[in-house]
Structures are given as structure tokens and as C-alpha cells.
Amino acid sequence: xxxxxxxxxxxxxxxxxxxVVQEQLPRHIELTRAEPGCLEFSVLQTDxxxxxxxxxxxxxxxxxxxxxxxxxxxxxxxxxxxxERAYAIRTVG
Numbered sequence: 010x011x012x013x014x015x016x017x018x019x020x021x022x023x024x025x026x027x028x029v030v031q032e033q034l035p036r037h038i039e040l041t042r043a044e045p046g047c048l049e050f051s052v053l054q055t056d057x058x059x060x061x062x063x064x065x066x067x068x069x070x071x072x073x074x075x076x077x078x079x080x081x082x083x084x085x086x087x088x089x090x091x092x093e094r095a096y097a098i099r100t101v102g
Contacts, residue, residue: 010068010069010102011069012048012066012067012068012100012102013065013066013067013069013073013100014066014067014098014099014101015064015065015066015073015096015098016065016096017062017094017095017096018061018062018063018095019060019061019089019092019093019094019095020061020092020093020094020095021060021061021093022059022091022092023059026059026089026091026092027059029089029092030061030089030092033084033085033088034052034085036084036085037080037083037085038050038052040079040083040085044072044075044076044079046067046071046072046073047068047072047076048066048067048068049064050064051063051065066101070100
């Protein structure tokens with residue numbers, strides 16, 4: 010089985026974007042961790058309050074793709090669309 014691993018950062022432009030992340034993140038984490046095939050999911054604010062470390066691990070490409078589709082259609086996806094992403098995605102296994 011080939012796992013999909015995403016790691017990187019989300020970078021807020023200002024305190025307004027930080028507030029959006031802080032408000033929406035708990036529900037996003039809850040929904041993501043409940044998805045079939047989600048093995049690990051973490052989004053943590055770094056020492057720089059504008060930057061969030063993102064680490065995800067999914068059982069396979071099907072689970073990862075389903076996550077991406079759900080996020081794109083979710084409240085989280087809509088309210089964070091303008092927040093910069095810098096991710097690397099790799100396969101393991």
C-alpha cells in the first residue's frame with residue numbers, strides 16, 4: 010500500500026487571516042480525522058503566529074483525493090482559499 014504524505018506550511022498575510030484559521034481549524038481537524046483513510050492530520054501554529062505547520066498522512070491516493078475534494082467544497086476550503094500554501098506531497102511504501 011502506498012501512503013500519501015503532505016507536509017508544509019500555510020502562511021497568513023495578516024491577523025485577520027490568522028483569526029479565520031483559529032476559528033475554523035478545530036472543525037476542519039475534526040472532520041478530516043474522521044475521514045476514511047486519514048492516518049494522521051496536524052495543523053499547528055508555529056513560533057511565527059502567521060505560519061501554520063501542516064502534516065497529513067493518508068492510507069492511499071483514493072483517501073487523499075477524497076480529502077482534497079471534501080476540503081474544496083467545505084467551509085474551511087472557502088474561507089481559507091486566499092491563504093498561501095507551501096506543501097510537498099510524497100508517496101511512502
